Amino acid sequence: xxxxxxxxxxKGLRVFDLTRVLAGPxxxxxxxDLGADVIKIERPGAGDDTRGFAPPTMPGTQESAxxxxxxxxxxxxxxxxxxxxxxxxxxxxxxxCDILVENFKVGALAKYGLGYEQLHAKFPRLIxxxxxxxxxxxxxxxxxxxxxxxxxxxxxxxxxxxxxxxxQKVGVPVADLFAGLYGCIGxxxxxRHRDLTGQGQQIDIGMLDTHVAWLANQGMNYLATGENPAxxxxxxxxxxxxxxxxxxxxxxxxxxxxxxxxxxxxxAFELTHLLEDxxxxxxxARVGNRQLVTDTLTPVMQQHPTxxxxxxxxxxxxxxxxxxxxxxxxxxxxxxxxxxxxEMAHGSGQTxxxxxxxxxxxxxxxxxxxxxxxxxxxxxKVLADxxxxxxxxxxxxxxxxxx
Numbered sequence: 204x205x206x207x208x209x210x211x212x213x214k215g216l217r218v219f220d221l222t223r224v225l226a227g228p229x230x231x232x233x234x235x236d237l238g239a240d241v242i243k244i245e246r247p248g249a250g251d252d253t254r255g256f257a258p259p260t261m262p263g264t265q266e267s268a269x270x271x272x273x274x275x276x277x278x279x280x281x282x283x284x285x286x287x288x289x290x291x292x293x294x295x296x297x298x299x300c301d302i303l304v305e306n307f308k309v310g311a312l313a314k315y316g317l318g319y320e321q322l323h324a325k326f327p328r329l330i331x332x333x334x335x336x337x338x339x340x341x342x343x344x345x346x347x348x349x350x351x352x353x354x355x356x357x358x359x360x361x362x363x364x365x366x367x368x369x370x371q372k373v374g375v376p377v378a379d380l381f382a383g384l385y386g387c388i389g390x391x392x393x394x395r396h397r398d399l400t401g402q403g404q405q406i407d408i409g410m411l412d413t414h415v416a417w418l419a420n421q422g423m424n425y426l427a428t429g430e431n432p433a434x435x436x437x438x439x440x441x442x443x444x445x446x447x448x449x450x451x452x453x454x455x456x457x458x459x460x461x462x463x464x465x466x467x468x469x470x471a472f473e474l475t476h477l478l479e480d481x482x483x484x485x486x487x488a489r490v491g492n493r494q495l496v497t498d499t500l501t502p503v504m505q506q507h508p509t510x511x512x513x514x515x516x517x518x519x520x521x522x523x524x525x526x527x528x529x530x531x532x533x534x535x536x537x538x539x540x541x542x543x544x545x546e547m548a549h550g551s552g553q554t555x556x557x558x559x560x561x562x563x564x565x566x567x568x569x570x571x572x573x574x575x576x577x578x579x580x581x582x583x584k585v586l587a588d589x590x591x592x593x594x595x596x597x598x599x600x601x602x603x604x605x606x
Contacts, residue, residue, distance in 0.1 A: 206584075207572035211238025212564065216394075217300040219293075220244060220277060221284075221317075223251040225350070225376055226334050226410065227306035228273040229383030234302070234390065235276030236560040236569040242296060242585055243277040243576070244284070247604055250578040263553035271555055271575040275547065278573065278581035281606050284315045288605045293317060295590055298326060302390055306334040309344045319405045329403040330393045334386050338409025348410045353378035357414030362421050365436040381417055382410040443489040443496050447526070448504040455509045457500075458522030462486055471519055472503065547574040582606050 208214075213234060220231045220243040228251070235241045245251055251274070257267035280296075283289040294316070297303060303322065305312060312318050319331045333339060336348015354360050354372045364371035389406035397403055415422065421432050424440060432440055437456075439445035444465075445458050459465050462485055469477050477483040477499070482492040489496050504512065509525055516523040527535065533544060542559055549555045560569035586592045586606070600606045 209238040209240060209570055209572060210567070211236065211570040212567040214238040216240065216302065218242070219297050219300040219303045221303065221305035221307065221312070222334070223306065224253055225269075225273060225379040226382040226386070226408075227304055228253075229380055230332065230334065230386040230390070231277065231304050232273050232275060233384070233387045233560070233562075234304075235573075236571070237562075238567070238570050239302070241277040242300075242581075243274065243279050244282050244293070245279055245578060247281040247283055247579070247606060250279070250281070254578065261549070261553070261555045264549060264551040264555065266549070266551065266555070266575065266577075271549075271557060274575040275557060275571065276573045277576060278585055279576035279579055280582045280585050281579035282582075283605050284317065286603070286605050288600065288603065290315050290317070292586070292590065292600075292605070294325070296585075297322065297329065299589060300329065301394075302330045302332065304332045304334070304386065304390070308347065309333075309335055309339055323403065323405070327403055328397060328401060330390055330397060330406070331403065332386050332390050332393075332406040332408065334382050334408040334410070336410050338412055339405075339407045341409075343411070350376035350378045350410075353410045353414050357411055358418055358422075359414065362432055362434060364434050366434050368434075368436075370434070378410050378414050382408055382413045385413045385416070438493065438497075441490065442486060443493050444500055446497070448501060450504055450507065450509045450512060452508040454526050455504075455512060456522075456524050456526065457504070457512075457516070458524075460522060464521055465489075467519055468516075468521055471515070474503065545571060547571060549574045550577040550580055579606070 216234070216239045218231060218234055218239045218241040220227070220241050222228050222231055223245075231241055231243070243251075251270060253270040253273075254267055256269040259268045260266055261268055261271050282292060284293050297317075310318070313321060319333065322329055322331060335344070336353065337343035337346055351372050354377070355370075357378065359377075360370040360372050363373060386406060386408045389408060393404050393406055420441060424432050437447035442460060445460065446456070447454050448457050459468055465483075465486070466478060469475050482488055482495060513523050513525065525531070532538060538544075543561070544556055545559050546554045546556050555574060557575070559571075562569060583597055586597060592600075597606070
């Protein structure tokens with residue numbers, strides 16, 4: 204594919220990407236979308252594990268949808284870092300980079316001379332981000348981390364699901380995604396520090412740490428009371444009514460965030476008698492009488508279809524929404540207006556659809572210059588351009604399985 208010059212705010216920064224699967228690639232794709240020049244290192248003949256996470260594949264290609272989703276704006280270079288020559292090439296490439304991101308097990312890269320302490324001694328300006336299941340320290344540091352495992356250990360599964368049902372994980376891999384995004388935030392902070400001091404550093408991201416951090420109000424509810432929050436299904440622990448209700452033709456979400464909004468709701472739908480009942484008068488009272496509120500409002504909501512409710516509630520500026528399937532999400536006029544799906548010309552010769560970057564910058568918008576790469580698509584170009592290797596040298600490396 205023809206190369207385009209980056210245009211984003213991180214233009215000029217080079218990233219050495221030693222990540223695979225989801226948390227690390229999510230972190231690096233955010234940097235890449237913002238203009239960073241990324242070399243993604245992949246195992247010769249195999250590549251990122253997610254290349255094999257199929258079906259489904261993108262139409263007309265052999266690329267898994269999973270891989271395509273988090274690997275745009277990256278140049279794929281195949282390199283066997285277990286071989287000495289591969290390590291030497293890696294070091295030469297890292298010498299020209301600002302940032303290294305990796306999600307190997309703790310200590311694994313040190314075997315190849317690519318651990319943080321080893322590289323910091325050689326390249327003191329290098330920013331080195333490590334994303335692991337449990338971080339670089341602590342009794343669990345050697346353990347592998349997986350999204351569902353972290354959701355279980357981090358508490359969110361104990362909070363998710365119906366009160367009498369099984370604990371549930373979230374339907375998308377949020378532990379991976381949050382770790383990647385926190386990693387990106389850490390890298391941007393480290394870049395600022397380097398701008399001021401010239402000093403690189405390591406960002407140590409543990410998926411369990413980031414999971415605990417986003418327990419948010421539920422974590423704080425526990426710290427305030429010492430009591431484990433109960434699973435509430437689709438209800439809110441601190442606000443009532445703020446939940447799913449059945450309607451005449453399906454279900455919808457009603458989100459009444461404060462007492463003035465509840466008053467407006469009651470006045471609009473002939474429920475003013477509830478405002479005179481102390482069990483409904485304040486949010487605190489409604490939380491204390493959660494089941495009564497639910498039982499009282501359910502037959503009211505069931506009187507009309509979802510669209511009827513949404514039209515009237517939106518006119519009253521009361522939070523509400525349908526429960527969309529993904530086909531409805533991607534057809535939603537707001538999602539369409541915000542350009543949250545884009546098409547990119549792929550190396551297979553096909554066009555692939557990807558989900559756009561949600562960060563909307565007024566002066567330096569996200570930069571979609573490279574589609575998710577074929578395995579090793581850029582190996583020859585990167586090694587020739589950056590290291591000056593000629594065709595004979597590349598052929599020799601390929602014969603040895605180094606690239």
